[in-house]
Amino acid sequence: MKLRMLCWLLACGVSLASANNEPVAARVNGEAISEFRLERYFAEYLEDQGRAVASIRNPKAYKQLRQAALDALIDKELLWQESRKRGIEIDEQAVRAQVEQTRQALGGAEKFRRRLQDAGFDEASFSEYTRRELAAQQVFAELSRVDAPDEKQVRAFFAEHRAEMGTPEQVQARHILVKVAEDADAATIEAARLRLMQMRAAISQGQDFASVAQSGSEDASASQGGALGYFARGQMVAPFDAAAFALKPGELSDAVRTPFGWHLIFVENHLEAADVPELQGLETVRAYLARQQQTQARRQVLAQLRAQNRIERIDDD
CATH class of the missing domain: 3.10.50.40 (Chitinase A; domain 3)
Structure with a gap:
């Protein structure tokens, strides 16, 4: 799990046992995503794009960005639920290692404890949340696994774009x-x-x-x-x-x-202009096409999960 996501979990203050009377932004197969969780995640979502809520003056743009943030939270919930269906288990050692990484990144045990307390977590609930994120990531990786790019496709792409890959004068x-x-x-x-x-x-x-x-x-x-x-x-x-x-x-x-x-x-x-060496160019193309295939596979996985599950978007009403 990425450190940024772990820090977001602490900043978010969302425990596994959310209050039943909290306003709800969406439900995924009956599981609620609270407005509070959406608000906290929305701020993080904008920060990743180098923006702040106060800088968005267009109501239409604000609504579109908020809906995109809710989409991301829905996808997280879909992946977690799919991991449960598939019986994916994350062992204690992996969870402990990830929690320890967060503890050290935040400056040690005392700062970690205060951040947990401020966010409404105790270490047990945070460990469980970490387990959920790791499980969601694992099922996503399994469902979106792709083969290496076809070598003929790699060579054809390289031949077509070789001139663009060189160093210009x-x-x-x-x-x-x-x-x-x-x-x-x-x-x-x-x-x-x-x-x-x-x-x-x-x-x-x-x-x-x-x-x-x-x-x-x-x-x-x-x-x-x-x-x-x-x-x-x-x-x-x-x-x-x-x-x-x-x-x-x-x-x-x-x-x-x-x-x-x-x-x-x-x-x-x-x-002077320099042509890219063939071996270097082919490796660059392989990596590029692999990323393209991975991105497409991830989009397809999420689209399929959305189609197969019951999603109620209350925040859009």
Whole structure:
């Protein structure tokens, strides 16, 4: 079980013996998923997507996301119930090991005890909840098991996509920017160019490009000495792109005009395009196709379980 899920169980505060009078969000074959459980899980669901409840201003988007979170809880309940039907048993050693992992991740026995208490668990009920999650994961893995990708399919996919898998031609560069608006008058444009050329002259006379960029560039990269890292063709605006790829390592450009202003470009390295080695490419394709097959199999398993079981979604009403 993933540590994040274990921490969610503690944060969630959902015990196995939920109160009968709690508002219910859904029932799976009569087993209730409480609104409280949904609320706690919804916050975690949004956090995984880098969002917060307060940031969702569109009521329709809010409802769709909440329904997706409820779908996930329903799937968890379906898998747990399926594990019971199939008689899957998780041995005590596996449960104890998982609980111990959580205890250590949370900072030791005392912090673990407080978190359990705050969440409404004791160690026995948390161990039982851990057992349920492990059983659900095991049945999901068994039901969605797939064979390795067919080798002919792997080789055909690799042949079709090999060019995309290689490393494109790239340059590593720094730049200095003197900003000037596109619609500026001729005198302003020329004054900006002259400022840039003064910096170029200083660099040509031996001053360090990065130091001049730090003091003179008006781009956000100035604090890094104008460093842009590596970039491939087409990632920069056309005039900048053309100038950078025309330079050899160690060469300094003339003034380059773009919609942002005047640039001075210094190329530090130039990497030619490289084809992916066949063995590496085939292994990458095998892993990719295996993930695709696994994802499809998991979707099919969940769709089948939803179709075969009785689900009542009260929260949607």
